Structures are given as structure tokens and as C-alpha cells.
Amino acid sequence: MNGQSGAATADVVVIGAGLAGLVAAVRLAEAGLRVVTVAKGHGSLRLSPATIDILGYGPGRVDSPARALPGFAAAHPEHPYALVGPGLLDDSVRWLKEHVDTYRYVGDASANMLLPTALGVPRPSAVVPETMAAGDLRGAGPVLIAGLGVLKDFHPSLAAENLQAATAAEGRAVRARPVLLDPPGGPADVGAVALARRFEDAAFRAAVAARLRAAARAEEAIGLPAVLGIDRARSVWTELQRETGRPVFEIPTAVPPSVPGMRLAGALAGRLRRAGGRFVLGAQVTGPQLRNGTLTGVRVSSAARVTPRACRWVVLATGGLASGGIDVDSSGAASERALGLPVRAPGPGEAAFLPGYWDDHPMDLAGLRVDGSLRPVGPDGEPVYPNVFAAGAVIGGARPWREKSGDGISLSTGYLAAEAILKEAG
Amino acid sequence: MTAQQPDAIRGSLDHCVKCTICETACPVAAVTPLFPGPKYVGPQAERFRGAGPSVDASLDYCSSCGICTLVCPQGVQVAEINSRARAVMKQQRGIPLRDQLIARPPLQGKLGTPVAPLANLMLGNRLVRLAAEKALGIHRDAPVPRFAGRTFRGWARRRPAPAASGTRRVAYFHGCSTNYFEPGLGRKAVEVLAHNGCRVVLPRQGCCGLPLQSNGIFDAARGYVRRLAAGLAPYARQGYPIVATSTSCGLMLKREAREILGVEDDDLRAVSGQTYDICEFLAELHQAGELKTDFRPVPLTVTYHAPCQQQGHNIGKPALDLLALVPGLTVIELDRACCGIAGTYGLKREKYDIAMQVGSGLFGDIRAARPDLAVCDSETCRWQITHGTGRTSVHPVDVLHRAYGLS
Numbered sequence: 001m002n003g004q005s006g007a008a009t010a011d012v013v014v015i016g017a018g019l020a021g022l023v024a025a026v027r028l029a030e031a032g033l034r035v036v037t038v039a040k041g042h043g044s045l046r047l048s049p050a051t052i053d054i055l056g057y058g059p060g061r062v063d064s065p066a067r068a069l070p071g072f073a074a075a076h077p078e079h080p081y082a083l084v085g086p087g088l089l090d091d092s093v094r095w096l097k098e099h100v101d102t103y104r105y106v107g108d109a110s111a112n113m114l115l116p117t118a119l120g121v122p123r124p125s126a127v128v129p130e131t132m133a134a135g136d137l138r139g140a141g142p143v144l145i146a147g148l149g150v151l152k153d154f155h156p157s158l159a160a161e162n163l164q165a166a167t168a169a170e171g172r173a174v175r176a177r178p179v180l181l182d183p184p185g186g187p188a189d190v191g192a193v194a195l196a197r198r199f200e201d202a203a204f205r206a207a208v209a210a211r212l213r214a215a216a217r218a219e220e221a222i223g224l225p226a227v228l229g230i231d232r233a234r235s236v237w238t239e240l241q242r243e244t245g246r247p248v249f250e251i252p253t254a255v256p257p258s259v260p261g262m263r264l265a266g267a268l269a270g271r272l273r274r275a276g277g278r279f280v281l282g283a284q285v286t287g288p289q290l291r292n293g294t295l296t297g298v299r300v301s302s303a304a305r306v307t308p309r310a311c312r313w314v315v316l317a318t319g320g321l322a323s324g325g326i327d328v329d330s331s332g333a334a335s336e337r338a339l340g341l342p343v344r345a346p347g348p349g350e351a352a353f354l355p356g357y358w359d360d361h362p363m364d365l366a367g368l369r370v371d372g373s374l375r376p377v378g379p380d381g382e383p384v385y386p387n388v389f390a391a392g393a394v395i396g397g398a399r400p401w402r403e404k405s406g407d408g409i410s411l412s413t414g415y416l417a418a419e420a421i422l423k424e425a426g
Numbered sequence: 427m428t429a430q431q432p433d434a435i436r437g438s439l440d441h442c443v444k445c446t447i448c449e450t451a452c453p454v455a456a457v458t459p460l461f462p463g464p465k466y467v468g469p470q471a472e473r474f475r476g477a478g479p480s481v482d483a484s485l486d487y488c489s490s491c492g493i494c495t496l497v498c499p500q501g502v503q504v505a506e507i508n509s510r511a512r513a514v515m516k517q518q519r520g521i522p523l524r525d526q527l528i529a530r531p532p533l534q535g536k537l538g539t540p541v542a543p544l545a546n547l548m549l550g551n552r553l554v555r556l557a558a559e560k561a562l563g564i565h566r567d568a569p570v571p572r573f574a575g576r577t578f579r580g581w582a583r584r585r586p587a588p589a590a591s592g593t594r595r596v597a598y599f600h601g602c603s604t605n606y607f608e609p610g611l612g613r614k615a616v617e618v619l620a621h622n623g624c625r626v627v628l629p630r631q632g633c634c635g636l637p638l639q640s641n642g643i644f645d646a647a648r649g650y651v652r653r654l655a656a657g658l659a660p661y662a663r664q665g666y667p668i669v670a671t672s673t674s675c676g677l678m679l680k681r682e683a684r685e686i687l688g689v690e691d692d693d694l695r696a697v698s699g700q701t702y703d704i705c706e707f708l709a710e711l712h713q714a715g716e717l718k719t720d721f722r723p724v725p726l727t728v729t730y731h732a733p734c735q736q737q738g739h740n741i742g743k744p745a746l747d748l749l750a751l752v753p754g755l756t757v758i759e760l761d762r763a764c765c766g767i768a769g770t771y772g773l774k775r776e777k778y779d780i781a782m783q784v785g786s787g788l789f790g791d792i793r794a795a796r797p798d799l800a801v802c803d804s805e806t807c808r809w810q811i812t813h814g815t816g817r818t819s820v821h822p823v824d825v826l827h828r829a830y831g832l833s
Contacts (some may be wrong), residue, residue, distance in 0.1 A: 257446040280742035302740040304680035365809035
């Protein structure tokens with residue numbers, strides 16, 4: 001036996017553990033590459049309702065993202081969707097449905113469902129957890145919105161009243177009736193996660209099912225806050241439908257934490273671990289590791305020092321302004337924090353913000369410019385590093401909160417970044 | 427993240443956006459209503475803490491596992507804020523005798539080692555343990571270690587001059603537990619390092635003060651860690667990597683002494699930057715192509731649990747990369763946050779049940795995997811895992827030692 005081995009390095013470092021980073025990491029790891037995901041903390045995916053919103057508004061409400069996207073992309077040539085073709089978007093959705101195997105998703109880009117929010121607003125979304133799908137308000141019958149008394153983040157009367165008014169204003173009133181249940185366990189101050197853990201207990205579940213059976217009318221679908229279990233959400237939801245004999249759907253809660261977000265993030269992270277992917281949590285990438293101008297790795301700060309971590313490719317999925325992937329300092333200058341890549345943003349002297357809160361602020365679009373393979377480019381349009389790819393909200397040019405496009409952008413660009421690397425890896 | 431100045435620790439609470447990610451990850455809040463969660467007692471309550479008496483009894487139920495800091499996407503040092511606030515509270519309310527005793531491993535070691543058979547007999551005696559629970563509040567079933575009877579340093583003094591021809595100089599920080607309870611681990615660490623061409627020196631060293639810190643006895647903890655840093659600093663300044671097998675004590679040197687105890691001194695700074703967890707050190711050797719991989723097959727199935735304090739190094743899980751090099755070894759990565767013990771937390775009468783509940787998911791996964799060995803980097807976690815599962819638990823270095831054919 002010989003004594004020495006070759007250098008052990010990762011093939012890919014993925015920076016960020018949100019939807020874009022996890023999708024890229026899982027895809028790469030399952031293709032056999034050695035993937036290390038470096039993340040400052042748990043990603044914001046755990047705070048999201050975990051629906052895959054592809055395009056909800058453009059600017060009017062979108063019925064079919066698939067039909068709307070070509071025109072939307074043409075009208076927004078700097079938008080990430082201008083780089084992601086419809087075929088690739090569909091592939092990425094199909095991939096997600098196959099890979100989130102503990103928690104099934106339904107729907108595709110051909111049509112948006114309209115799901116009620118916790119405030120009773122119909123929200124367009126294309127690909128949704130099966131536990132939410134029965135809440136689709138398109139042609140819905142009457143619904144019973146059931147609150148759980150111990151949960152202070154969900155108010156059935158508010159949701160039901162708003163929902164009825166909002167659907168009536170659209171000319172297709174959905175009859176919504178509230179009920180406030182009193183589940184076992186007393187009036188303690190319980191949050192969504194604690195309640196979701198209780199739902200994994202059979203006796204608790206049975207007690208809630210019995211109360212729902214008594215409260216629901218024969219024709220009603222039952223809406224509940226999205227707390228129906230964490231790891232065992234499928235079986236909790238299935239059992240509640242069986243025990244009540246009614247369609248049951250979850251409504252994402254309005255304030256964090258988000259139990260569905262924890263399920264999706266957990267499913268993808270578990271998948272990544274099983275594929276041999278590694279996580280480095282609580283660490284930040286402080287810059288590129290360069291040799292003669294070539295990126296040979298990233299510099300990672302740990303508890304006591306900054307250490308280079310060698311890799312062949314980097315996926316940068318640190319998020320946008322809201323997640324800190326893009327920073328704006330007190331002088332209004334925008335920068336990309338991990339690798340110091342050039343950011344497209346309003347420059348000094350240019351208007352960054354408009355007077356109205358809801359205006360389309362130029363700073364909203366701040367982020368990286370990328371080429372067709374999602375390589376960040378400089379002002380000359382050339383890739384800064386041939387082996388760095390961006391995914392998710394760090395790419396500029398979108399207003400995801402207005403367009404309801406954030407999940408679709410993250411999913412499809414995470415998928416595409418992995419594809420670009422896999423092509424090079426051969 | 428790299429060590430921050432003390433003021434920046436408290437100041438980090440202003441980055442809290444109340445996203446609750448820490449609350450969803452907290453292993454203690456998940457099992458008991460006695461702890462309302464890290465955000466609640468941390469960045470939220472900290473704003474109301476002033477000079478007056480502390481009103482937070484719930485803070486005492488924080489186990490200091492540090493997972494809240496680890497998962498926070500905003501960089502809020504929740505665990506550090508909570509540890510400091512708890513020390514203030516405990517100083518105001520008085521430190522129980524029990525906490526004074528269990529926080530001093532050198533005292534236990536010096537008293538127990540010469541009379542190890544008797545001490546072990548007593549620790550295993552039901553009546554003695556019942557009495558200790560009544561009189562002191564140490565839970566009768568809590569996993570306490572056994573004295574080895576001989577110290578690691580005693581072995582090191584007698585060991586033949588190392589044959590290693592290597593030129594890489596390494597200072598080994600063995601810690602109290604290796605010295606008094608698991609001297610075999612120290613021997614294996616030295617032999618694995620020597621096998622990789624390291625000349626291992628053993629600086630004079632005592633306790634890092636971590637148990638004192640986690641019991642809120644900060645003044646004594648500062649004294650311990652300053653003395654330790656003074657002993658290690660000459661080596662650090664000569665460029666020796668300081669390699670630790672006790673992952674939590676290594677973390678104390680890397681950042682907790684500064685971030686939690688607020689120790690600012692040049693010795694500690696020099697030592698921090700040179701301190702490595704042993705798996706981190708060996709994995710970096712491997713990355714440089716300098717780790718020996720003349721491993722023999724080890725046809726065993728092992729589980730690997732990365733302890734909370736190991737995760738606090740922010741280096742991922744280098745043990746997995748090392749174990750993956752061993753032919754024939756099947757490694758099952760466990761995805762559970764905490765075993766519950768959190769150093770001395772799970773020893774305490776009022777916290778034992780909470781600690782066992784925190785660990786129950788991990789114990790269940792280990793029992794289901796039916797491993798030959800449960801691998802884990804931290805000594806108190808290994809004792810807890812064995813207590814909770816009946817399985818033998820070893821440090822990753824133990825497996826490498828076998829694979830190198832040194833055992």
C-alpha cells in the first residue's frame with residue numbers, strides 16, 4: 001500500500017442553502033460530484049410558504065405562467081426568466097416533484113391555482129404542496145376555515161371574511177365560514193412549530209379530527225393553518241381527510257416560522273446528505289481563492305480563522321438584497337458580499353428609490369448580471385470567472401415579491417447552474 | 427464566523443429580524459415548555475436586561491448547545507448573549523455547590539484518579555448515587571465517566587521516545603477528560619499524528635474552563651483559560667498547530683473564551699488562531715495531499731453524530747471525510763441536532779429528563795442503525811450516547827487508529 005493520497009478537494013462549493021442553492025447542490029451531488037454547501041445559517045426557504053410561485057403577476061394576475069412567460073421575458077430582457085427557457089423551467093419543476101419525495105407537489109406552469117392566504121387573499125401559485133391544493137379557489141365550493149385556538153398566528157374569522165369579500169369582488173364568491181377549535185393541550189402560548197409537532201401525535205390528531213367532523217358541513221372543504229405535522233405531513237393530512245371525510249387543505253400562516261418551508265428545506269437537505277453532500281454551517285465565504293487570476297476555491301471564515309477551500313466550480317446562491325447576498329452601504333453603493341462580483345445597481349447620483357412605498361424602485365432590480373450559463377459578467381459582458389455560476393435572488397433584474405416569481409427563479413436557475421456545471425464536468 | 431469583539435456580540439442582537447429560525451432549531455424548546463426559546467430569552471429579552479436583578483428563570487434551561495447561533499442567517503450570536511445573561515443571573519442568585527463541583531474536572535480528576543477503583547465503585551453504586559442526587563442534585567441515572575486510574579500524562583512520560591522522523595511539529599491539547607477518563611484516546615491521537623509524520627509535544631496544560639463557563643462561574647473560568655493560554659502560547663507563537671481531541675475545549679480556545687467570557691489577551695489570541703480540532707487538522711493534511719492513507723479494511727458499521735460544539739467550529743464535518751477514506755467501513759451520518767447532555771446540563775437532577783428527551787431522536791436513530799460503534803467527537807456526548815443506547819461510542823480518531831493498524 002502506498003502512503004500518500006492525492007489532494008482531497010470538493011468539486012463544487014455551493015454558497016447558500018436556500019431553494020436555489022439546495023436545488024443546485026442536490027442535482028450536482030446526485031450526479032456524483034463532491035459538493036460542499038457553505039451557508040451562514042439556515043436559508044430563508046424555511047420561512048417561505050413552500051409553494052413554487054412561477055409567475056403570479058405580470059403585471060396583471062397571470063392565469064397561465066407557461067402562456068405568459070414568453071411575452072414577459074420579451075418585455076423584460078434583463079430578467080432571469082429571459083435566460084431560462086420554458087422547457088428548462090418545466091424540467092426543473094418535474095425534477096423538484098421527483099426529488100421532494102417525502103412531501104408531494106402538484107400542479108405545473110400551465111396554470112396558476114388560487115390559494116387563500118392567512119389573510120384571506122387569493123394568491124396565484126403554480127406548483128403547490130398536495131396538502132394545500134384543495135384550497136384552490138378556482139371553482140371552489142364552500143369552505144370551512146378552522147382556527148386552532150392555541151395558535152395566535154391564524155385567525156379564522158379574519159381569513160373567512162376577507163376571503164368571501166375578495167372572491168365576491170372577483171365575481172365568484174366563495175362561501176367561507178370560520179370556526180375556532182379548541183384542540184387538546186390547553187391554552188399555552190404555542191407557536192406553529194410546536195403545534196405541528198403535536199399533530200404528529202396520534203391522539204392529538206384524532207381529537208382534532210373529531211372536532212372537525214362535528215363542525216364541518218357535508219359540502220365544505222376544510223382549511224387549516226399549515227401546521228399539519230413536520231416530518232410526517234403526508235400521513236397527518238391523509239388521515240385528517242379520511243377521518244373527516246372532507247377535502248382538507250393547509251393555509252400558510254402569515255408570520256414566521258413556516259412549517260411547510262421547514263418541510264421543503266428538510267426534504268432537500270436530507271436528499272443532499274444522502275447523496276454525500278456536505279454542509280458547512282455558520283460559516284461565511286469572505287472571497288475568492290485565486291491563483292494567477294484563476295479561481296481555485298473560496299475563502300471561508302470559521303470559528304478561528306479564514307481557510308481556503310479548494311474547488312473546481314462555485315455556485316453562488318446567497319440571495320438578494322433581502323437575504324444579504326447583495327449589500328447596500330450607507331452611501332447607497334451596492335456590492336456582492338461573498339466573492340466581490342460586480343453588481344448592476346443604480347450608481348452614485350442615480351435615483352435608487354422613488355417617493356412612493358409601492359413604486360417600482362430602481363434598487364429593487366439590484367443584483368448580478370449573468371450570461372446564458374448564469375456566469376456573472378462584468379461591465380464588458382464577459383464572465384468574471386469561467387467557473388462561477390449564480391442562482392436565485394442574487395441575480396438581478398427581477399421583482400419577485402411583486403411578480404410572485406421568486407420560487408420559480410430560484411428553482412430554475414439552481415437547476416440551470418447545475419446543468420451548466422454538469423456539462424463541463426462531462 | 428471568526429471571533430468577534432465582546433461588544434459586537436451583544437450588538438449583534440440588532441441584526442435579529444425575528445425570523446424564528448433559531449426557535450425552530452432549538453432542541454430544548456422542542457421538548458419542554460420550561461424554555462421558551464432562544465429568540466425569546468436572547469435578542470428579545472436582552473433589550474430589557476439592565477443593572478437590576480434578573481427576572482429570567484427560564485434562561486437557566488438553555489443548554490448552551492449553540493445551535494441557535496449556528497443556524498441564525500443574520501449572524502446574531504444568540505447562544506453567546508444567553509450564556510452571558512445566565513452568568514449574571516446565577517451570580518445574583520448564588521451558584522449551587524453541585525455546579526461548583528461538576529464544573530471542575532481537574533479537581534475531580536485529582537481526587538478520583540489515585541483511588542479510581544473505589545471512586546468507580548461508588549459512582550456505580552445505587553445508594554451512593556441516590557445520596558448524591560438528594561444531597562447535591564446530580565441525577566442518579568446521569569452518565570458520569572469512570573476514572574481510568576492512570577493519567578494520559580503518566581502514559582506519555584513513560585512512552586518510548588517517538589520514532590517519528592517527521593518534521594511537522596504539533597502541540598497536543600488533550601484536555602481534562604483525556605487525561606483522567608479516556609487516556610487511551612490521547613494515546614491513539616498521539617500515535618495517529620505520529621503515523622502522519624508529526625512530532626507531538628505535550629505542553630503543560632490544565633482545564634480550559636468550559637464547564638465553569640457553562641455553569642455561569644465566569645471569574646474562575648477566565649482564570650483557567652488564561653493559564654491554559656499562557657501555557658500554549660509559546661508553542662502557538664513558534665507556529666505549532668495546537669491540536670485538540672476534545673472538540674468543545676478546542677472551541678473554547680478558538681472563540682468562546684473571547685466571545686462569552688470576554689477574555690482579551692495576547693496569549694489567547696495567539697493560541698486561538700493556531701487551534702485545530704483533530705479531525706479538522708487531519709482533513710487539512712488530506713486536502714494538502716499529506717495524510718497517509720495506508721488504511722486497512724475496517725469491516726464495521728458506524729454511525730456518526732457531529733456534536734453541537736463541533737458544529738460551532740463552522741468547519742462542517744471533517745470526520746466524515748476522514749472516515750470515508752477507510753476501506754470496508756460503512757458510515758451512517760446521523761442528522762440529529764443534539765444528544766441532550768450539553769456538557770454538564772444533563773447531569774443535573776432538574777434537567778436530566780429534558781436532556782434524555784432531547785437525545786431521544788438521536789438514540790432512536792442509533793438503535794435502529796445497530797452500529798458496531800457510535801462515533802462522536804465529544805466525550806460527554808459519547809457518554810450520553812452510550813447511556814441512551816447501550817452502544818459503545820468512540821472518537822473518530824479511534825476508528826482511524828484501527829484503520830492504520832495501530833490498535
